[in-house]
Amino acid sequence: MFEDLRGFIDYLQDQDEVIRVNAEISPRYEIAAAIKLIAEQNGSVALFNKISGHQGRVVGNLLGAKKRLAMAMGVNEGALSETYLHRRVNPISPSLVESGPVKENILSQNLDILKMIPVLTHHEKDADPYFTTGIIIAKDPETGIRGMGIHRVQVKGPRKVGIFLNSPPLATFLEKSEKQGKPLEIAILLGVDPVCFFSSVIWAPEGIDKLGIAGGLSGSSVSLVRCESIDLEVPARAEFVLEGKVLPNKREPEGPFGESSGYYFTFNNPVAEIQLIMHRNNPVYHALMPFAGEEDVLIDFSWQMENKNLLLSTVPGLKDISLKNMGLITVAQIDKREESDGIRIIEQLFACGVPNKLIITVDEDVDIYNDKDLWWAIATRFQPDQDMIVKSDIPGLGIDPSTRQKESTASGANVLITLTSKVGMDATKPLNNLDKFEKINITPEIRKRVEAILNQTGQRL
């Protein structure tokens, strides 16, 4: 489909999806602010052609709209979910090739990340420039199986970075390498093809190769080349690859960094040393502005897709789910047969592994993708003293500031434990009083007739 990031950008420009900024602009705060403004005002991709102090271009808000993920997969937005579910179960393994454009420049002497890459500084109190689209690839030190995910990376020095390695599988790999007292070899990818980028954050069980998922979703195998200084393979057409090692049993403050949740976080996090950088000629730096909407596609949509089928087949009465705010809010549409179904389904969803903190169950006459409908159901079908449950001490999301967090060394490695409480709201109709809760309606026939009348008067509906 699209072999690389720059090919997708060319296509998006042809589709009029891109706002081009040709005036000189700084990677320090300015590009990030521009991405946010453009994302908020019209949702376009932002392409910066003249970067202060750097060659090459910067692109942002690439997957800030679901329709662009659909374009990346070669389908209409309406067919995105169905196509995703179909292709997701048909992975295509990556293939190893001799060489590729990522090796056009290979540098290991006098490295200085910030001189070589226009890394953005995003928010006012961020400690340093950060990679926000950095896909970290590593291998399980025990099995050799590859894993990957996006992790925030603080550029702390010419070759030194701090990484928030909290989610599996990378967090588990580090735990295992630390038990062996060895460094963990990593490659940091910046600027890969859009489906590969999206696939890196899919909620996949450990041991599943996300590059295979990417191949399946795009319909063609991802070409990989061997790294130069470590035992890893990386996409041959990536814009940049940084090769390095996470140092064992070393932790340093990393942050503050303005996160996807809208808050600054500082953690005690691992440190890595970069020993080699490869990049294409005239590289494009892929940026992501946290808390500007792109996470709705990357996190909410992908997690929703990954969990939906399993939950629908294992939770009786569940019809559909919609995830919001990084999965912290889940709306569940149910086919209510018993009075207790609303709360029963909430309890089952609490235990499903998504860091959902608020779950709302609604009936089938509520459109769970329409916030107005959802608020209407809560306002009129929910009584707090009867329809609410609260649970405590459940694992939560590390970047939710309202959680309780502590560092633990119980497993032999340094792990961040996050605990939250959860609330469930049953906003379904009581079965013994359905008439009173009938939603007012306009018949489809009248609606169709009136649409035709309005269209005659020149009103486009």
Ligand SMILES: Cc1cc2nc3c(=O)[nH]c(=O)nc-3n(C[C@H](O)[C@H](O)[C@H](O)COP(=O)(O)O)c2cc1C
């Ligand atoms: C924009 C973005 C930023 C992320 N940053 C981090 C991070 O800094 N640290 C982390 O551990 N996980 C981070 N994640 C989540 C991981 O990338 C992870 O891949 C994801 O939770 C699901 O994959 P998994 O099932 O393999 O864990 C981020 C995800 C996204 C979409």
